[in-house]
Amino acid sequence: MDFASPLTLLLISPVVLAGWYAIRKGISRPLMISRVIILSLLIIALASPFTLGTSTIKEEAPRITVISDQTMSVDLFNKDNGQKIFESLKSRTPTTYRQFAGIKSPIGDEVISAAENNNLVLVSDGNNNYGKDLPEAISFVTRTGTRVYAVRQEPIHNDASVEIVSPKNLIIDNENVFNIVVRQAGNTTSYRLDVQIDGGSAYSESITQTERMKIIPVSYTFNSLGNHRITATIIPSGEDWFKINNIFYRSVYVVPKPKVLAVTGDTTSPLYTVASSLYDVTATDTLPDDLSPYKAVVIDNKGAAQLSADTLNPYISGGGGLVVVGGDASYDRGLYNNSPVEGVLPVISRAAEYQGGRNLIILIDTSGSTALGDATTGLTFIGLIDANAINIIQNVASDTRAGVVAFSGITAQTDILPMGSEANRQTLISFVKEIGPKGGENPTDLDKGLRAAEKLLDSVSGSKEIIVISDGQIHPDGVEQMKKTAIDLKNKDIKMQLVQILTSPETLKEPYKLYGDLAQAADGQVTVLNPDERATTLIEQGPSGTPAPTPTATPEVSFQYPLVAVDPDHFITKFINITASVTGYNDVTPKLGSDLLVATNRGKPILTTWNLGLGRVASFTTDNGGGNTLWASAIYSGENSRFISSMINWAIGDPRPKGDVVIQAEDIWGGTPGKAVITASTLPQVKFDGTPLDLTRTGPNTYEAQINLEKDGFHDLSGYGIAVNYPLEYREIGFNEDFKSAIDSNGGRVYNEDEVEGLLLLDIKNKAIRTVEEPQSEKEPFLLAALGLFLAEVIVRRLKDYRKERPQIEENPPKAAPVEPAAEAAE
Known part of the structure; x- marks a missing residue:
């Protein structure tokens, strides 16, 4: 509890002193104590005591800021979308408009600068390449009361970019793998990829790419030392909006075997x-005492007894591996x-806390069609679906974490729970028993169920798996979206198994075509179960929660991890x-x-x-x-x-042997400053393409130089090669799917373009509830206490006075003696 006027409390001291003085002068002690307490309570109330409480405020007209990305990479989209969204919102709620442009995309910086406890709508491709990391920026502003939304735009143009990923310094006579990364903005592109090394062809092939990003490994072994030049070129056969990102240069330096x-x-x-x-x-x-040659x-x-920390510590601290x-x-x-040697290691040599294991989501179909069954056998789909789900829960290994998601037109779910607890198993079993078909008005919406399962699995580590148990009847309208979801799950290393239930053993044991197509998209197949079969076969495993391995010739081997x-x-x-x-x-x-x-x-x-x-x-x-x-x-x-x-x-690290002058410089992107680090015992003379570089000393034997070039191609830094490529803005193209996960995980949402008009403002209003801290007055308890004490004192005193003033009436008072007549006459 705090006080708005804490100095007012100082008045209690003279009140106490006055009461003590009055008691010394003979005034009633109980009366004075009561008056001192009453006055003290009134003084406390006068000091305005308060506590901080939280209250929620629902905003009927939430403030929105539309941030429109107008950088070069967004040329692939309709750049008027941001303005259109602003125009549609400004008449219905307070809305402001911001935009940024150029050859760099500092989206994270823009999010932070626009955050004012409001709602941000990002109209961008989500490819952040400068400034604050975008997921960190979204997380930061969310904690300060700003919610971030985004619009997923479909590109109106396609484009492809190429990049070479490899170490800079390579070792002679070793096979090296150069990963050629080709990205596209759309869904399909065809191109010819040519890779040249030192002017000779190392790889050439025509490729049709359906992935957003494709990695083509190219192997090559260098048998000569020094600089070598690698060039990757793509020649698209279809639309290719930017030409600048179709060629990539990589300079590598080959050194002797370390x-x-x-x-x-x-x-x-x-x-x-x-x-x-x-x-x-x-x-x-x-372990020898001298490790310096290595x-x-x-x-x-x-x-540990065979190792010396005194030998290892200085060797590692000095740059050894x-x-x-x-x-x-x-x-x-x-x-x-x-032990002393453990001090140099990144681990402690005792058991680690359990961090992984098998994570299993059982997805059960509760749509209206599952209420049907076979009149002959009397079995229903939902009854057999539940039986199989319960069978899995009862038999899954104790080191597994499991959850259940029931899907139809609506979705219900449990948490993902450790199966080492029997109570958790019963929780899941009870959920399965209680959930039932949602009626014919709720068709099979497997996609919602898969997304709910994905969200549960995002919160855990270890192997991840979904088992879908259904009657296999899915509507053709939603199949393509389900396939996309299945591919997304596969790309996130989430295994998906599909089970189709039969209610009669006489039914042909083949999966429905659409259900089978969905399984194929997930790189799996449908397991069709007769009424007397159970899905336990899908969870046979060793203690690790993984499928039991094929026995090997070594008797000690029991399980594979x-x-x-x-x-x-x-x-x-x-x-x-x-x-x-x-x-x-x-x-x-x-x-x-x-x-x-x-x-x-x-x-x-x-x-x-x-x-x-x-x-x-x-x-x-x-x-x-x-x-x-x-x-x-x-x-x-x-x-x-x-x-x-x-x-x-x-x-x-750097495999090059120590020399008089050692230069380290990575290839650079056009328009982005690069840095060269030179190690030398004395101030070296370093030239870039024949022109001396200005060096800055950063340590006893280290110097640095800034390199900033716009012209792409190969360059020379005193015998050490450097390549300059197209600006970084043109590398990541199309809508960044990681952008969506960053927004979803922070309470926002990414909308398709056709959802903006109907859903965007509605969702913002529904979520525009702010929790604020407000001071709440605490005067009332003190005022009521003072009043109550004063009334009690008055009542006690009146009772005492009443008893003191009331006459005492005797029931049989004594009679007076009669007066004699003679005596009266004499008087």
């Missing part, structure tokens, strides 16, 4: 085989916990499709500040990294693929082996 130290007792393991084929590897069984150290299955590989003598099995890229955008995991499973791992917990990149589908860490000083450390908490354990042999073969080379490459 020296790597392998501390291992097993030079026949798959790990050593991969490493020795890529680097100049020196093998040793013990760019990275790989420690393979060594106990470290990869620590697990096994039966490492991490939790090698006494790492609380598929690997999942937790961070697919990191240098190590980007553009690498990890399909391997492991049969064992070291149980560790990532430290605060580390990056968990790869885990099992149960959330157990497999690869965790961090930076320590100038160096890099990777904890690979499974084995070398050989030896006694054979946990991770699948990782070291085929495409999965690229993951191992990427991990060691990351630890190495």
Whole structure:
């Protein structure tokens, strides 16, 4: 409780003193105490006590700001849409209009600058390439009372852009994969892709692309040192609005094989085989005192007693790389916990908290058609759907989290609950039993059910799966939208299984065509069940919640744990499709500040990294693929082996040997300043295309220079190549689907163009409820207490006075003695 006039409370002191003085002078003590309390309560009320309470205010005319993106990339859309939306809203609610233009898209900055506890309607492609990160900006303004909406525009022109993604510094005689990324604004484009390396053709093919983004890997091995030039060109055969983004330049620098130290007792393991084929590897069984000759150290299955933190710490802090590989003598099995060597690692060698597991949503059809059935058997679709759903709930593994979504014209759902609790299982079973067909007026709306399931799965980590149980009858009008949703789920690594229920064993056991088409879009098939069959076969598994593996020749192997890229955008995991499973791992917990990149589908860490000083450390908490354990042999073969080379490459960092002058500079985008970092013991003389560069000293041996060029193509920085490409504005084209998820997750919504007129303002009004803190007066309790005490005092005093003044009446008063007559006469 606070007071508006706290100094008024000081008046209580003289009141108390006056009361004490009056009591000393003989005035009634109870009376004075009562008066002091009453006056004190009145003074407290006079000080205006208050508390802060919250109240909700519904705005009938919410304030709206329309932000129209007029940057270059929005030329693919109708740029009048923002003005049209503003015109349609301004007559119905207070609306302002803002726009921004240019060759950069600072959408996040615009969102923050326009936020004033109002509603923002973004008319943009959502491709933020400058300033504040857009999802962070939306999250920030949402917390301050602003709600963000957006309009999903359909492009009126198509365009395609090309980009080459690869490391800058490469190693001689190693196979390198250059990922050619082609993006399009529309749904279909055809083009010819030509890739040239040092003027020679390395790849040429005609491609029809239906994806928004397609990655074409091109492999090449360099056998000479120094600068090399790569050019990727697309020649579209259809509409292509921008020509500037059809060619991309990449300059790479090839260096000798870096020296790597392998501390291992097993030079026949798959790990050593991969490493020795890529680097100049020196093998040793013990960790030497001097690690300075090596760019990275790989420690393979060594106990803490065999490692020296005093040797590793200065080496890593000075810029060295470290990869620590697990096994039966490492991490939790090698006494790492609380040891000095654990201090340099990004993990703690004790069990990690459970973070993943199987996450299952059971989607049950409760549309009107499920009330029907077979007159002969007396079975209904809804009865068999419920029976199969309950069967799955009862039999799913205890380490699974599960939820139920019932779909028809309306959707009902439970939370996603851990199945380790029997009470949670009963909660789901009760929901299934109580939910029933919604009547013929509610047709099958599977798309809403899938979106509700997707939203539930967005809140959890681990493997994600949806099992749809239905009679298989879906309306043809909604099939295309359902297919799009199924593809979206597939792209988010959400597995979808479809079950079709039959009410008679005599029915032909084939799925309905539309239902089968939907399953095909999800890369699956329909499981058709007779009345006496149950869907338990869909959840057969080992303890990990994943399908039980095929037995192998190694008796120790019981289960397989598929690997999942937790961070697919990191240098190590980007553009690498990890399909391997492991049969064992070291149980560790990532430290605060580390990056968990790869885990099992149960959330157990497999690869965790961090930076320590100038160096890099990777904890690979499974084995070398050989030896006694054979946990991770699948990782070291085929495409999965690229993951191992990427991990060691990351630890190495810059593979170039130390020299007198070392230049590091990434390729740059036109109009965006680039930076060159030069390491040298004395002030170097660096020239860019023959012109000396101004250098700024940033450290004892480091210097920096700014490079800002508009002209694309290849350039020379004192023998180190740099490529300049088209402006970044032209790379991301079309509507950014990640934009939608950022808005949805913060309480907004993305509308199609045809939904703006009818739904946009209606939804904004429905959600325009603000919660505000307002002071609420607390005078009344003190005034009522003073009044009550005063009335009580008056009543007590009047009762006392009444008893004091009332005459006492005797029932039988004594009679007076009679007077004698003689005495009267004498008188």
